[in-house]
Amino acid sequence: MPQKFQTLQTYFDEVWVKGNVEALGDLLAPDARTRGIMGEMPFDQDDMTELVSMVRELLGPIEVSYPVTVDQDDWLSAVVEIKSHSAINGDPVHVFNHVIARFDGPRMIEIYSGVDSLMLFEQIGLLPDSALAVLLGGTRLS
Template sequence: MTKFKLLQSWFSQVWVAGDASALDVLLSPEINVDTVFDGFLAPRNELPELIQIVHQLIGPFEIDITRFIEDGDWCSANYVMTADGPYGITPVSVGGSMMARVKNNQFIEMTTNFDAFTLFEQLGQLPEDALMACLTGQKLSWA
């Protein structure tokens, strides 16, 4: 399997389809259950719950790879996640990036960056332009 196909499977099977059993196929056995990948909010053994939470927050979604490069055993991609949002009323379009090291057609190491700040703005959980407000020194407060 090419690195591009492996990355596509990661997004389509694990994240879009929510198939946590695909983690055992796509992640190397060298990865321990308590391994925390750089950029993830949860260790390996908590990824199924994280996937479920993402689906509950935004509903069905798609992920499109917009750029892909590889060099040796490493590959990297930029992607965009889009959804109609919860109950189809809050559209979401958020970007991210992922770098991964591949060995024997499995991921052995990865680092991710996902624009969760923008996601929560689009879901209405943070005020619009919250990042810009934070950069000016303003404080966010909830009533």
């Protein structure tokens, strides 16, 4: 298994599935930044620790698979399929994340994450069903 994919898989398995945020120190370079989770605001390891805690409180057990990966030079791109259920209403959660990571040696130094947050929050029960369709119609959620 290629080293970059192994690192990404460990990142999801240890940090997101198991909640082991201490593993971030082994997986991310000290000055690593993640973008895309909250728009353009970059996240460092401390921010990631808080984010992981918040997201894991909203979900049940998490399953992760990688239907597509592309490894080139210092970069790894992956479609990450995430399945769980809502801790709020028990409904199933099934979303995709597209992750592009740049590596500095064995550790990730840049991570760009494009998770479908709207779908995630709909399925968790924090947004109304079909929120995207409602928003596309010009209706404001209030």
